Amino acid sequence: MEPEVETLGDLLAPLSTEDFFRDYWEKTFLHLRGQPDRFSRYFSLRDVDRWMTSVRSGLPDSIMITAPEGAEARTDRYSPQGISLEAAYASLARGCSIVLNHMEDWPSLQGLVKALGRELHADIGVNAYLTPKGARTFPIHSDEHDTLILHLEGEKVWRLHEFSLLHIRLSQKKNLKFSEEWYGRTQTPELAEIRLRPGDILYMPRGMPHYAVAQGSACLHLTFSITSLYWMDFLKIAAEHAAVHAQELRRALPPGFVDNEEICERMRETYQEVLKKFLEVTSFDEVLAAVKRNRATFQGYPSDGHFAQLLDLDELSVDSEVERRRDVLCVVDEIFDTERNPKSAIMFAAQQVTGPLFLFPALEFIRDQPRFRVSEIPGLDEKGQLTLVRRLIREGLLRPVAAPTPVEVPEPALP
Numbered sequence: 464m465e466p467e468v469e470t471l472g473d474l475l476a477p478l479s480t481e482d483f484f485r486d487y488w489e490k491t492f493l494h495l496r497g498q499p500d501r502f503s504r505y506f507s508l509r510d511v512d513r514w515m516t517s518v519r520s521g522l523p524d525s526i527m528i529t530a531p532e533g534a535e536a537r538t539d540r541y542s543p544q545g546i547s548l549e550a551a552y553a554s555l556a557r558g559c560s561i562v563l564n565h566m567e568d569w570p571s572l573q574g575l576v577k578a579l580g581r582e583l584h585a586d587i588g589v590n591a592y593l594t595p596k597g598a599r600t601f602p603i604h605s606d607e608h609d610t611l612i613l614h615l616e617g618e619k620v621w622r623l624h625e626f627s628l629l630h631i632r633l634s635q636k637k638n639l640k641f642s643e644e645w646y647g648r649t650q651t652p653e654l655a656e657i658r659l660r661p662g663d664i665l666y667m668p669r670g671m672p673h674y675a676v677a678q679g680s681a682c683l684h685l686t687f688s689i690t691s692l693y694w695m696d697f698l699k700i701a702a703e704h705a706a707v708h709a710q711e712l713r714r715a716l717p718p719g720f721v722d723n724e725e726i727c728e729r730m731r732e733t734y735q736e737v738l739k740k741f742l743e744v745t746s747f748d749e750v751l752a753a754v755k756r757n758r759a760t761f762q763g764y765p766s767d768g769h770f771a772q773l774l775d776l777d778e779l780s781v782d783s784e785v786e787r788r789r790d791v792l793c794v795v796d797e798i799f800d801t802e803r804n805p806k807s808a809i810m811f812a813a814q815q816v817t818g819p820l821f822l823f824p825a826l827e828f829i830r831d832q833p834r835f836r837v838s839e840i841p842g843l844d845e846k847g848q849l850t851l852v853r854r855l856i857r858e859g860l861l862r863p864v865a866a867p868t869p870v871e872v873p874e875p876a877l878p
Contacts, residue, residue: 468574468575468577468578468789469574469575469578470578470579470582471483471578471579471582471583472582474611474613474664475493475495475664478493478495480582483666487666487668488609488668489609489629489668489669490668491668491671492623492654492655492657492665492666492667492668492671493664493665493666494657494659494663494664494665494666495663495664495665496660496662496663497661497662497663497664498662499660499661499662500661500662501661501662502613502614502615502661502662502685503615504571505571505572505575505613505615505685506566506569506571506572506591506615506683506685507615507616507683508593508615508616508681508683511561511563511591511593511683512548512551514563514566514569514591515543515546515548515551515563516548518543521542521543521565522542522564522565523540523541523542523545524540524541524564525541525542525543525563525564525565526540526541526542526543526545526546526551526561526562526563526564527539527540527541527561527562527564528541528546528551528554528559528560528561528562529559529560529562529600529601530559531557531558531559531560531595531598532598532599555593555595555681558595558597558598559595559598560592560593560594560595560598560599560600561592561593562590562591562592562593562600563590563591563593564588564590565588565589565590566589566590566591566685567587567588567589569589570766572589572685573765573766574765574766574789574790576589576687577762577763577765577789577790578789578790579611579687579689580762580790581762581790581791581792583689583691584691584692584758584792585689585690585691585692586689586690586691586761587687587688587689587690588608588687588688588690589685589686589687589688590685590686590688591683591684591685591686592682592683592684592685592686593681593682593683594617594619594675594677594681594682594683595677595681596677596678596679596680596681597676597677597678598676598677599674599675599676599677600675601674602674603622603624603649603672603673603674604649604672604673604674605626605630605648605649605669605670605671605672605673606630606667606669606670606671606688607630607631607632607669607690608632608669608688608689608690609666609667609668609669609688609689609691610665610666610667610669610686610687610688610689611664611665611666611686611687611689612659612664612665612666612667612684612685612686612687613664613684613685613687614659614660614661614662614663614664614665614682614684615661615683615684615685616661616681616682616683617661617677617678617679617680617681617682617683618658618659618660618677618678618679618680618682619658619659619675619676619677619678619682619684620656620657620658620659620675620676620678621656621657621658621659621665621673621674621675622653622655622656622657622673622674622675622676623653623654623655623656623657623667623671623672623673624649624651624652624653624654624671624672624673625651625652625653625654625672626648626651626668626670626671626672627644628644628645628648628670629668629669629670630648630669630670631669631693631695632690648670648672649672651672654671658678659675659684692754692757692758696754697750697754700750700753700754700757701741701745701750702741704745704746704749704750704753705740705741705744705745708744708745709740709741709743709744711736711737711740712737712740712741716730717729717730752794752796755794756794756796756810758792759792759793759794759810759811759812760810760811760812760813762790762791762792762812763791763812763813764788764791764812764859765788765789765790765791767788767789767862769788769859769862772856772862772863773856773857775863776853776856776857779837779849779852779853779856779863780837780849781836781837781838781845781848781849782836782837782838783836783837783852783863783864784834784835784836784837784863784864785834785835785836785837785852785856785861785862785863785864786833786834786835786861786862786864787829787833787834787860787861788859788860788861788862791811791812791859791860792811793809793810793811793829793830793860794809794810794811794830795807795808795809795810795823795826795827795830796808796810797820797823798815798817800817805820806818806819806820807819807820807821807822807823807826808826809826809829809830809855809860811858811859811860812859814858814859814860816854816855816858816860818851821842822842822843822851824841824842825840825841825842825843825847825848825851828840828841829851829855829860829861834864837849837852840852
């Protein structure tokens with residue numbers, strides 16, 4: 464039996480997700496108390512050296528060692544194979560903090576990462592922070608993503624400051640001019656002091672200045688970074704959509720514009736014309752469809768042992784019960800082939816299964832029903848139902864529902 468996977472609703476209970484999005488999301492912090500061992504199955508101090516020795520390849524910042532407060536400000540970055548356990552032990556003994564990055568694939572975390580990604584329609588990253596007694600890993604700062612903290616061991620005091628600016632990652636950050644509000648965003652009055660204990664959760668919206676100090680012992684917590692799709696991303700896709708339909712957006716900027724003001728003045732007029740054309744040709748519905756496909760593709764698959772499902776397809780019948788794999792997003796849409804013939808399509812992960820237009824009701828049914836019998840798929844005969852379901856199991860969207868294990872009832876004893 465698969466282990467039970469928590470969802471956002473499980474983490475926030477008894478607060479409802481509706482109340483969370485209405486009252487806290489992108490607005491203010493949320494602190495929830497929990498039982499001390501609530502998150503012990505995800506990660507612990509005993510797992511730190513196991514992670515460092517089992518994850519032997521990765522990005523060059525997979526492990527960060529930050530200098531203790533009062534020492535020369537310094538953060539050293541290592542790939543997992545680039546630092547020995549002995550060096551990490553010595554760093555912690557000197558008062559350094561250890562940060563383990565890119566932990567999304569750690570087996571005990573994969574299910575929660577996928578569940579949060581599906582519910583929030585966001586890219587979820589996970590880091591672990593091991594902080595010695597009395598230390599703080601980073602000075603006051605604000606993050607470019609929303610943050611969900613699961614506190615594992617020790618106690619840590621977090622100081623949160625007022626904020627009014629939703630921080631965001633910008634690819635042109637070095638080339639843009641910012642208002643004074645951006646420059647002073649960490650110099651705001653303190654809003655709250657929160658003491659996190661094992662089992663506690665803390666949510667902080669992106670842009671909220673904060674720092675944290677470990678108290679009477681070393682502390683360990685997990686930080687889930689939530690990078691959503693923003694309206695800025697929607698408009699970027701809208702610009703590409705408009706460029707497909709309007710030659711004006713595909714024209715090159717005039718050579719010489721960097722150092723010729725006369726050319727720049729002519730560009731000012733063209734800019735207004737391009738904006739007007741953009742608004743004329745862009746379609747909210749088509750851009751929304753593209754954004755949905757983008758998100759479904761990015762979500763990918765869970766690690767739920769699907770290879771075992773691929774070996775028993777011959778046993779599938781119209782009476783079999785199947786279900787969509789947990790946390791796989793899918794989108795149904797009408798598309799066109801290279802000869803401009805309309806097709807129905809269901810898209811999920813990196814896959815796109817297409818068919819004739821009469822298949823549309825069947826695909827919509829599969830999208831909308833988390834679990835169903837093969838025989839319930841509308842618009843197809845038995846052969847068509849089985850062919851479609853087998854295809855979607857092979858491609859990774861569906862899986863058979865395991866039959867319940869029969870419970871043996873002991874015969875009553877004879878008198």
